[in-house]
Amino acid sequence: MNMVQALNSALDVKLAHDPDMLIFGEDVGYFGGVFRVTDGLQKKHGLKRCFDAPIAEGGIIAAAIGMGAYGLRPVPEIQFADYILPAYDQLVSEAARLRYRSGGEFWAPITVRSPYGGGIFGGQTHSQSPEAIFAHITGLKTVIPSTPYDAKGLLIASIEDDDPVIFLEPKRLYNGPFDGRHDQAVKSWAGHPAAEVPEGHYTVPLGKAAVVRSGEAVTVLAYGTMVHVALAGIEDSGIDAELIDLRSIVPLDIDTIVASVKKTGRCVIVHEASRYGGFGGELSALVQERCFFELEAPIGRVAGYDTPYPHAFEWDYFPGPGRVAAALRQVMDGQ
């Protein structure tokens, strides 16, 4: 399966087995979503299980919270993560805090799916990576898969979680893995080991990172599309790096990160979102706090530039293997 099919399969499995789970969002019903993730689900499971919503992101999330408080497990879709900001108040002030402020009387077991990230020439409003603004808000979980297998298992785990989850789908990976070389055609997931996705129910637990590649020289932390870019950068560099796919940034698998950096003594962080105030800053601080005496070089950061997402300059902005390789050489050589 490619990632779209894996996500569709996760939703299909949950719709089949949990009558309290339902899907709604802009264009997700009859049409099956602009990226086809909900394709066929309305026809198979009925109008009430997967339906279209007004173009009102705040209203979508507000309704989902109310449904969650009632006892359902709604899975709303925000069509692009760039459009999530009108719903930010609902996510931050309401979903994230409902359990806390009500003394445990109410909670919002919602999973907000949203395609995020660049690489499809979507310009400023179809390319951003907003994970850091959610990671900063306590009470929300933020999950970002990088393979079809993880996408299905993490999505099922998110839906079954009793806390509100922001599930960001790297749309550049929907139809194939991506190594950051934009002059190459989109590869297919076919033949990729992570594309072997079981048909039925399984979960990938939230808060457990994956070691994608073992290595001794430097630890690379990445998530989403950047896992594939980092892998290409590591190969290009010829450096024996260990690559960790975080899979969720809240909860964060701090133990795996710390064990790896203590082993390698070096760390490079790769993310697609702009650099300043990005989640890489938090990762860098955590690694510095816990691994300072093992570190042999300053922590490296590869990220988007601190500009709005630029249309014509997408491939200059989007971190590629070359920038990853350069960062790896820098932490190895101190140059």
Added chain:
Amino acid sequence: MEPSLPNRARLSLHIPEPPGRPGDLPDFTTLRLSAAGEVDRPPMDASEPSMRELPYRLIRVLDDGGAAVGPWNPHLPVETLVHGLRAMMLTRAFDDRLFRAHRQGKTSFYMKSTGEEAIGAAQSLVLGAGDMCFPTYRVLSWLMARDYPLVELCNQIFSNARDPLKGRQLPILYSARDYGFYSLSGNVGSRFGHAVGWAMASAYRGDDKIALAYIGEGTTAEGDFHEALTFASVYRAPAVLCVTNNQWAISSFSGIAGGQETTFAAKALAYGIPGLRVDGNDFLAIWAATAWAAERARSNLGSTLIELFTYRASGHSTSDDPTKYRPSDEPAHWPLGDPVERLKQHLVALGAWSDDRHEALALELDAAVRAAVREAEQVGTLGKSKPDLREMFEGVFKEPDWRLVEQRRELGL
């Protein structure tokens, strides 16, 4: 050089102003009020297009002499009327005592419902135990009508060791699930859509529960209001959606929210749902309109928007002095009177109540409030007592993650 202008008058920006400011005489002459009993009561299942005049009229039952008149008279038994009156009087007694507690430094914050007590009291009694109210901070009478323990309210307000919300929430932003009272937050309007989602969930499950939500007239300017109404309309959510028009959003009069241009009830028209405008100081009118809308919701006919036309007789909160922005005697001139006095007058007119009984009940309720405050004070007031500090780290997630565990450990807990 001046740009050349066409031969027309210059434009000017309109900024609405209320009819009276401090030092002026209160002026309510521009209000459009119907007489008690004057407005027709359509059948509960009437079509929305046949009811489009309703939002421009005012549903009233109690006339100036305290008689219940007209087609909206719900003909309630005396016991129900006394129950409602008691809840309203208890709310007022509690507000007065706890407002004073704030002045004595026992809590950080308080907000009174003064003048609006009929709304929560009537609607609390109309709705069922399984229904859910999505409140604002000015419907304490909802809880009073359902006999929520006074000591628990005081414990929450004092954020003491027995605070049911465990020291995590501003005073009076209660949560009381067993009493059909959803958790409040300080961001006004953000729960209006939750009510619609909750009601949609009830319909999705095939249950029979309905939601009731409040939003202030000032907050109808928020996108939350319009998004919730769109959802309510599109999915025919079984919800009673209320705009409490108490004329003032802190210091901004209702005209700043568009109230001079149309009624808030008329906002329903664009969404294709019925809009009722109701005398919010008339217990019987509120009851009748709510029962009508609730029956529509229970009959799968969808939502109704109800504007509860009332007046915020006190300040916005303990941090507010309304004499700085409106005539100081404006509350006394509100043409729809005081909700407690009007219901009392009605009961007296029925021969079921008297000044003596009223006075005796007021004393009894004040004593009950004093006893509750005293009991909560024994546990402690703000800063003198608080829940176990571990509670600060609980409930962020269902299970705390390593950050919370580590940070709790840093405090030696």
